[in-house]
Amino acid sequence: MRKAKRQHRSELSDEELAALDAHWRAANYLSVGQIYLMGNPLLRQPLEPAHIKPRLLGHWGTSPGLNLVHTHMNRVIRRRDLSALCVWGPGHGGPAVLANSWLEGSYSETYPDVSRDEAGMERLFRQFSFPGGVPSHVAPETPGSIHEGGELGYALSHAYGAALDNPELLVACVIGDGEAETGPLAASWHSNTFLDPVHDGAVLPVLHLNGYKIANPTVLARLPEAELDELLRGYGHEPLHVTGDDPVAVHRAMAAAMDTALDSIARIQREARNGGTVVRPRWPVIVLRTPKGWTGPDEVDGLPVEGTWRAHQVPLAGVRDNPVHLAQLEEWLRSYRPEELFDEHGRPRPQVLACVPAGSRRLGATPHANGGLLLRELPIAPLQEFAVPVDKPGMTLHEPTRVLGDLLESVMAATAGRRDFRLVGPDETASNRLEAVYDASGKAWQARTLETDEHLDRHGRVMEILSEHTCQGWLEGYLLTGRHGLFSCYEAFVHIVDSMVNQHIKWLRTSRSLPWRAPVASLNYLLTSHVWRQDHNGFSHQDPGFVDHVLNKSPEVVRVYLPPDANTLLSVADHALRTRDHVNVIVAGKQPCFDWLSLDEARLHCARGAGVWEWAGTESAGQEPDVVLACAGDVPTQEVLAAADLLRRHLPDLAVRVVNVVDLARLMPHEEHPHGMTDSEYDALFPTGKPVIFAYHGYPWLIHRLAYRRTGHAHLHVRGYKEMGTTTTPFDMVVRNDLDRYRLVMDVIDRTPGLGVRAVTVRQTMADARTRHHAWIRDHGTDMPEIADWAWGG
Incomplete structure (x- = not known):
């Protein structure tokens, strides 16, 4: 039975509804076309095996849901004149994000050879997951993206990182129900405890429950709704449900849920910014339940597909060799009525584009997804203000990271007005001797406070959570949207983010080859409390192997520095904070260490790198x-x-x-x-x-x-x-x-x-x-x- 659960008022007119549905159908058509077709993009001829790609790669199951979110984001952005960014957690739904970018025109502006007409549509289809083309997932090549597809677990922390110090930005974040089972995602729900409604933007999570992963059901999709609501409310959210498989009813419910959520966000921000209550707000979350592979084949070879795990990737295999599957594919594509969606030249018809915002308001054209366009130079004071005097080598001792802390405090103070520098770490800022930064900014915190607490600040830019995954995700989202930062961590435990830094390095390497992506500030690690001074904590805290992991990666991107004393640490940090498109790993101790070089000597030595x-x-x-x-x-x-x-x-x-x-x-x-x-x-x-x-x-x-x-x-x-x-x-x-x-x-x-x-x-x-x-x-x-x-x- 086709139905949709609606809990919210919808103000959609019939004309708006028709436009939303036309856009959604067009995006679905383009998504299917990318997975299957290399010719005949508008089905002007009966479909033949020669029109089908020889290798079928891609993920259909999540694409209809992503297309629905993108379509409705277009509506609210245009209606409310929002500055918005979307993080697509189910990143293997690359066909959907590419389809929407092509429809809105941002893709053709970025890649003029993929024009917004029939010839460009054919290129869009052919290049997808094809040698010499583009990946099957959301990637740096995708306009409007800051999150690599397949990076399961990091979407929500990336979204919050993007929202920090971006008070006018709305970050929608689609979370797949497979991704929702990961540890990093579970920890990142706590991010709203650190979101300042005065100085930060807002994150609107959209938990997309289509029921299945590759071959198994998903945990959250099988929870009773009341139990799921308790979980989400415990995380500090107010759930809004959209459930069903009837497109008309789902469109109305989704529009109402979006309006309710954005009205709630506007109220929270207005009250906070007008000096009202400082009680931690309860932010909205949309729970979207639609079938996996929605609008695709109901059955293939007598087995159910839509609404099952079989819709995850390519529902119809062997289309070139199986006439039944070929006919089924043509029927599927024609079910979207492409002749209503595209004109005789293959251009989207006006009704399809009626809900699409203009210019930089488009999700594929937002400068926040190309953060280097927004990046400003970091104000770093002269190092002479922080350097330790060294008359003779090895006669005095200092704690190198404590000396660095004074430099970071200066940077934090110099960016107080513009708010584009953050220090993140897992509960170790003071332990790592960087507590001088508290003189310029306290620790971000929106939950209740006690008299025994120290340095907590609703508007703070030092961020501590005992989840290295969340720290990394916050900082990546912050950097990719045009800001600066540093991640301080115990050396042995930074391994927790091995996979995340791997993906970020790959992202940067690819971005460097794209002329339209402006360079972003480097991801800077300070690894301290290192292996040789973990004698008191013992064997569990002794592991220097993160350097090995990083140096396996792209040499264009990775840098590893081991400064031997306080002044060389200052010199290295000064350099790293000024670099672009790198991952800089700095390993330095926090315990008293001999001073070997004066500042001038340290600068020369660091410039040489070895001497x-x-x-x-x-x-x-x-x-x-x-x-x-x-x-x-x-x-x-x-x-x-x-x-x-x-x-x-x-x-x-x-x-x-x-x-x-x-x-x-x-x-x-x-x-x-x-x-x-x-x-x-x-x-x-x-x-x-x-x-x-x-x-x-x-x-x-x-x-x-x-x-x-x-x-x-x-x-x-x-x-x-x-x-x-x-x-x-x-x-x-x-x-x-x-x-x-x-x-x-x-x-x-x-x-x-x-x-x-x-x-x-x-x-x-x-x-x-x-x-x-x-x-x-x-x-x-x-x-x-x-x-x-x-x-x-x-």
Whole structure:
């Protein structure tokens, strides 16, 4: 029985209803055409096998529902003159979003060869999921998009990120019921607790329940309506239901639900902005229940399709070879009555476009989905205001991230009026020594507060939620709509967003090849509370592998920096915050760390990315060293310098070169990464044939992978983290992983030709020190005085 559940008044006239239905039918027709056709787009001839693509790829099941939402978004945008953006969670419904972009004209403006006529329609159909064409899902190539199709779980957090500090923007977010089963999506429902109705825009979630995933029913679609309402109200929403399969009734119900939702949003914002109540509002959510594969084949080969999992992808397979399926496809396409929708030239008829907004109000043309067009330079104060004084290397200590916190506070204060910078993180801003930012902005919070709370602020731009997925989603949505930000996280737990950063890197790489997409601010990570200073939290908090994951990705996009002290961290952060279209990973400690370089020295060193620290070595000018001690990371740098100090005292005739690497990509060949060194540069830094003992922050095999093509790779010996951790002392962490100063000296002796025999007693002294260390920490619970009190004496 065809019906629609209506709980809201509809003010649709018959003329509006006919226009909405015409637009929806046209979008459905174009969606089916993209999946199947490579010729005869308007069915001017009977359908033949030659008109059908040889490989049928695409997702039909979700497309009719997405087309319905897009059609009704057009209506309210036009009627209310809204600035709007839509995030399409069921991103594999790419045919629907492409169809609507083509109908409104934004697609042809972006890609003039896909004109809004019969020839352009044929190109639109042929290119879809076709070699040399466009993906089957919503992608960077899709006008109006900021969310990669198939990124299940992140749509709602992306939508909220887009709405932050965009007070006039409405972000509609379609959430598929398969996506709604994911952990990231479940956590992102809490985002309304952080949405400021005064300074932020609004998010209108549309939970689209069509009942099935690829092959199974979905959890929320099978919940009784009352139970689902309790869940959504618990999340802080007021549900509005639209249910049915009769197009006329569903159009009326959807229009009424949209009007009710937008009236509610307008009231919430008006009351908040006029200084009214500060009680956390209950935001609307639309629950849309329509059949999967709605308006498609009811049955195929005697099996039900519409309203079942069989409608998920391509309902009619083998159309080229099966005359029955071919006839069924033609009947399906003609059921939309294309002759009523497109004129003799293949252009959409006026009735089809009657509800479509104009210019930048169109969903495919909104500048908010091409955020680089809106991006402004970030006001960063001169670094001299924050730098720590360094008269001699290794004589003073600072907490690097605390020094960075002062810089971030300055940025937060400088953007207070324009509100286009956010700091996000999972409950760790103060733990990571960045609490200076609270002097410029508190923590966003709309729920109730207690007297014991600190730094909570309804208008705050520091965002903390114990969900790395949600933090990442917020920041991605914020950056892609033209703003700036930084994600601070414990190093071991940033792995939670491995898949998300992977998709963002792919998005950026593709965007860089599209001339119409303007560059956006980079996604910047600050990874602190890192592996070498998680001695108190133990093995569970020790994992430096995020760097490995990122450096597997597109070299045009990814950058990894390991600043060894406070001033190099300032220099790296200043650079990263100014970059565009990159993912910058900065690994820096929050514990007291020796200051090695002045600000001027730090800037030069960071610009080089890797360089010799002449003051730390003992090589003579104009002569090659006997051995190279290399390091990347703050703790490895300290251990290398301590090893150099031991060598200077115990083996004064040994020519030691100390090399510090800030930019890991410098180790790669220039042909593989834009930051990579040429072979001649690398060989000058690491002379061919000389042993290189490399102390690295993370897993040692990464360094080998980056440098395996170098001539001197056979002489490269890397020490790093090798999954040897526990609750222990800071120095014991490096001892357990053979990264300590004594082990490095032993490596030098073992690997420098001719040194083993004449330095046998020195090696024995180093081994004895490691033995003393093990006994000492078990007796005293702290590191030996010679470790705890060590300072650079060079």
